[in-house]
């Protein structure tokens with residue numbers, strides 16, 4: 001036996017967990033809680049997550065790579081459809097599927113779709129009934145729905161159910177243990193000090209977008225994209241120039257706000273959070289640009305990593 005094989009047997013668990021589900025159920029909140037750090041932005045707007053985000057947890061038991069995905073949602077334009085496609089294909093080739101459900105609200109069409117999808121899978125699946133802090137009223141409804149689907153599809157899948165709250169942490173330690181149990185043994189996929197391989201430029205853009213989402217309502221968040229043009233990494237502070245794309249002139253006014261107040265708030269909140277994330281001061285320069293129909297523009301979607 002050569003040295004490498006001997007070393008291999010000493011490795012712990014290692015695998016990829018795809019975190020999937022309908023939009024707004026708390027997938028990104030759950031990933032952040034598992035990591036103990038914020039790696040993925042969160043908001044109460046649908047389809048907040050727009051890229052696949054890998055978050056890496058390394059500990060004594062081994063290494064889990066969580067794949068945070070855009071939530072599936074009835075889609076109108078190319079952007080929404082691309083996000084749905086990305087989410088659905090994220091489960092290919094992973095070791096464990098973690099389906100997140102909002103157990104405090106009734107099953108919707110997209111939940112039904114995901115249950116049907118996991119019925120086709122033979123790899124281990126865990127179903128997290130999230131938001132237990134808001135009550136567990138619909139847990140039985142989801143279990144009954146699964147039973148129906150399993151029978152109809154003659155599925156061999158036996159998912160493990162877990163009631164959790166990604167917000168207050170209830171059930172989260174057990175959920176992590178279950179994930180390790182279902183993961184095969186193997187060598188780590190990433191160095192142990194890495195938290196995410198999500199590019200810095202995209203992360204900074206996401207933080208700015210999250211702050212915008214907190215202030216924008218209705219359809220407007222979906223018309224907004226953020227692109228970091230440049231990062232100058234100075235010793236004492238980092239200067240970042242970013243463009244905020246909107247689709248119409250009227251939207252530009254809303255994003256800037258009366259006397260520039262909204263944009264100023266976004267800039268200050270983002271600078272504060274980026275400082276906490278990177279431990280270095282940020283100076284953001286934000287430009288709001290009208291880019292007609294960017295959501296249908298393949299090249300822009302590609303640049304933003306949404307296509």
Ligand SMILES: Nc1nc2c(ncn2[C@@H]2O[C@H](COP(=O)(O)OP(=O)(O)OP(=O)(O)O)[C@@H](O)[C@H]2O)c(=O)[nH]1
Pocket residue numbers: 022023024025026027028029030041042043044045046047048049050069070071072130131132133134164165166167168
């Ligand atoms: N009460 C409660 N709220 C939660 C919990 N987990 C997440 N939320 C809230 O649910 C909303 C959506 O959370 P996200 O983590 O952005 O949801 P997501 O599934 O990643 O959404 P998309 O990225 O749009 O697919 C946010 O307002 C969260 O604060 C929970 O356990 N309890």
Ligand SMILES: [Mg+2]
Pocket residue numbers: 027028029040041042048049068069070071
């Ligand atoms: Mg998300």
